[in-house]
Amino acid sequence: MYSSGNPTNIANPIKDASVRVDIKTDSGRLTLFETTLCQKLSWNDLVDQANLDPEGYSSAYNVKDIQLICCQPDASRLWLVPPMVQARFIKSLQWSMKIIFSWELTRDRPKGKEAVKYELEVEDMNLPEPSKVMEVLNGSSNSFRIYNVYPRFFRVTGSGDVRFLEQEVELVSGDLVLNRGNPEWWSFHDINAPLVSGCGSLAGPMAVVVSEETPQGILGETLSKFSIWGLYITFVLAVGRFIRLQCADLRMRIPFENLPSCERLLAICEDIYAARAEGELEVEEVLYWTLVKIYRSPHMLLEYTKPD
Template identity: 75%
Template sequence: MYSSGNPTNIANPVKDASVQIDIKTVSGRLTLYQTTLCEKIPWDKFNDDIDLDPQSFWDTYNENDIQLICCQADASILWLVPSVVQTRFIQSLDWDTDMDIIFTWVLTRDRPKGKEVVKYERTIDPVDLPMRSDVQKVLNGSMNSFRIYNVYPRYFRVTGSGDVRPLELEEISVNADLIINRANYEWWSFNDVNSSGVTGCGGLTGPMAIIISEEVPPQGIIGDTLSKFSIWGLYITFVLAVGRFIRLQCSDLRMRIPYENLPSCDRLIAICEDIYAARAEGELGVEEVLYWTLVKIYRSPHMLLEYTKID
């Protein structure tokens, strides 16, 4: 069934990407940085003098599935939080509660159906967070930036079933400065402090990642099953469910031989009709004798063969 469904996988590149950074305290959650201005650059579009894989991570993958995601450093939304809300939020940083910073990649692909949008969300480890006093100074205008370490891994793998996972070989994390720009309007910027070590984004210092999007089966009942539920879904659907149904239909065939595979059942049918007639006439004694006669015939294979011979 699988081979007849054209099992050749096809490329499934990332069509859209966005980044968001939130800060969370007991007072709630604020979005500091968000951008949807991310460029998707295929692996084969790079010049030969640009080496994005100096440690040969991607040698085992198809180059058509590898992309470089380059995002703008400046946020695509303005910082429009009212001053009274900022003041309350700054006060919450003085309380003895946790402060979390959450980084999120949102990636969009064409397949699998129902899982076109995948998300990688990471809560920064407390040891990598900036000091609360630095965050307060940035929010109240005393400073312009604070630094976060190990924000997200540089290399990702998006599976065929729609999961986003850091590359298993080696996790290279990104350090970044979050900067607030104050002019006629206010907005946040993301400055990758290690961006000079990654060429190919044309000088952009915003969030960047190298992503491999695994190939998926083409559309169709088998392809959709594999895309949504992987090979285990195909196994459970066809081997367990369908196989079990067929097995139930074919099991205990030997028990059906006395009822479905006898040469001639005219005499047995005549006994059954006599039982029905005796019951209808109220001859219950005759009915009982005929019933036990029929039971005795079925209990004895020899008698069953004698009664079902072809005349």
């Protein structure tokens, strides 16, 4: 029982990962690139950590909590947008354009927050020219480049929030390529992908993720799910409400609860019970209304409860 309530931290690694790149205009939102084929590698299993982290960003964290995520550069979904829809979307690029990059990570804990979504909107200064995107969509070009899309290093807290590292880390830039074929599909190529043997030839989205430990047990899971502030507020509100209910209108109960002597009132109650047992219902009703009249009148209640 003690171990179930006493929180102890245990590792909470990333179990599944996926990447998606969307383009958004005033006319709607289309998914350009999406892959669910991502490999998760433990930091201890990497032999070339120095090439991946030359600045030592990960040195402040437990190596058991660090993972390298390598994703396929080719999308796992085909580009199947009808030509008419694509033509309308190309026209809308003249007025506004936003590109949104998102990581979707899945862990075992905390319960109710297993899925973590890390969504980043590329800043306007790092976006490609709308004309270059139009050229790719209308078939006159094959790729365009996006700068500073997402940080190479980030961490997922025990409560399921995504945070930057304390240090300023490098941002990943990449090329979005529309592969001409039948059917067509998109690819994302990391233009500054480090040479890591664990990822092999995968030059798609790559990130080093610190998935922080989470406490286990009843108390630990509650803390992970609601945070210490949520638990504190809930506890204070619950206890405060209970105390308020116990003390509310206390002065109104004093005349009925703090009586000098209740012998006469108890005698009337016993007479009511005896009349009911003998079938004298009229006598029972008279005694009942007599008792009600006594309680309705503070003066009569005081007279009936005076000690002998």
